[in-house]
Amino acid sequence: xxxxxxxxxxxxxxxxxxxxxxxxxxxxxxxxxxxxxxxxxxxxxxxxxxxxxxxxxxxxxxxxxxxxxxxxxxxxxxxxxxxxxxxxxxxxxxxxxxxxxxxxxxxxxxxxxxxxxxxxxxxxxxxxxxxxxxxxxxxxxxxxxxxxxxxxxxxxxxxxxxxxxxxxxxxxxxxxxxxxxxxxxxxxxxxxxxxxxxxxxxxxxxxxxxxxxxxxxxxxxxxxxxxxxxxxxxxxxxxxxxxxxxxxxxxxxxxxxxxxxxxxxxxxxxxxxxxxxxxxxxxxxxxxxxxxxxxxxxxxxxxxxxxxxxxxxxxxxxxxxxxxxxxxxxxxxxxxxxxxxxxxxxxxxxx
Numbered sequence: 001x002x003x004x005x006x007x008x009x010x011x012x013x014x015x016x017x018x019x020x021x022x023x024x025x026x027x028x029x030x031x032x033x034x035x036x037x038x039x040x041x042x043x044x045x046x047x048x049x050x051x052x053x054x055x056x057x058x059x060x061x062x063x064x065x066x067x068x069x070x071x072x073x074x075x076x077x078x079x080x081x082x083x084x085x086x087x088x089x090x091x092x093x094x095x096x097x098x099x100x101x102x103x104x105x106x107x108x109x110x111x112x113x114x115x116x117x118x119x120x121x122x123x124x125x126x127x128x129x130x131x132x133x134x135x136x137x138x139x140x141x142x143x144x145x146x147x148x149x150x151x152x153x154x155x156x157x158x159x160x161x162x163x164x165x166x167x168x169x170x171x172x173x174x175x176x177x178x179x180x181x182x183x184x185x186x187x188x189x190x191x192x193x194x195x196x197x198x199x200x201x202x203x204x205x206x207x208x209x210x211x212x213x214x215x216x217x218x219x220x221x222x223x224x225x226x227x228x229x230x231x232x233x234x235x236x237x238x239x240x241x242x243x244x245x246x247x248x249x250x251x252x253x254x255x256x257x258x259x260x261x262x263x264x265x266x267x268x269x270x271x272x273x274x275x276x277x278x279x280x281x282x283x284x285x286x287x288x289x290x291x292x293x294x295x296x297x298x299x300x301x302x303x304x305x306x307x308x309x310x311x312x313x314x315x316x317x318x319x320x321x322x323x324x325x326x327x328x329x330x331x332x333x334x335x336x337x338x339x340x341x342x343x344x345x346x347x348x349x350x351x
Contacts, residue, residue, distance in 0.1 A: 171225035252305030257288035
């Protein structure tokens with residue numbers, strides 16, 4: 001257990017000192033009783049550092065509960081005996097009357113006030129120490145959970161499907177072979193921009209405007225490869241561009257739509273991307289034409305891109321998101337996502 005700071009240890013002694021002061025009030029005006037009480041208060045305060053060091057030694061050496069209790073009881077009892085001896089010494093020094101005949105064994109009795117006060121301090125100090133250790137353990141647990149979540153999110157982000165890279169490089173090769181050098185260079189630059197953005201793992205959430213720009217870069221690469229076979233229709237509602245969304249949210253869904261739908265068609269196909277705000281929620285829909293002989297029924301969730309998005313949403317918005325994907329009777333395929341409508345930190349600062 002990590003011991004509390006000395007400042008906290010002294011704070012634990014304050015309630016005990018206040019109790020001793022309250023106990024001394026009835027003795028005001030009764031011979032020298034108040035002087036004895038104040039002596040014991042000062043003496044107990046001087047014993048506090050020794051008790052703190054003793055408890056820290058017990059915690060550091062992992063001494064179990066009952067041996068620690070017995071050690072502290074013995075130590076506080078010895079300190080109470082010393083306080084009693086100080087009281088006798090004070091009486092002799094001040095010339096006060098001492099009941100005769102005085103016996104030294106009498107120092108071992110009548111110690112309730114001092115002993116209980118020292119025991120109370122040890123209990124308070126132990127309580128504060130264990131509470132601090134519990135809070136520290138909870139903090140470490142939270143940090144470990146955040147680190148694990150961060151690692152999982154980064155691992156998911158780096159799962160860029162190699163199929164896209166293969167197709168993109170094939171597209172560049174085809175453009176070069178057709179002596180379309182300018183278009184090939186443009187496609188290489190777009191590919192570099194896209195890869196640089198996907199490998200930047202510093203942020204897990206970005207403004208929607210940034211995510212849309214990245215998705216457009218990806219689509220421009222695919223359109224250079226597929227030409228008129230790929231048609232894109234955007235429908236972005238008002239007031240959503242500065243909303244926070246998971247980075248690389250749309251690209252895996254669009255890639256999946258092209259790979260399993262548009263690229264398999266013998267005729268041009270369309271991808272529709274619709275994003276709207278509904279109160280405190282954002283709705284995103286990606287719909288694409290299916291193959292020329294579409295099937296029906298719900299998606300089995302096995303595609304890497306969609307399962308990746310599903311896992312990331314579950315980690316970023318646990319119990320606060322919805323995800324569904326289904327092949328429609330019309331032959332189209334549709335993915336629907338619903339997440340909280342939250343602004344990015346930069347947008348909140350600007351407002």
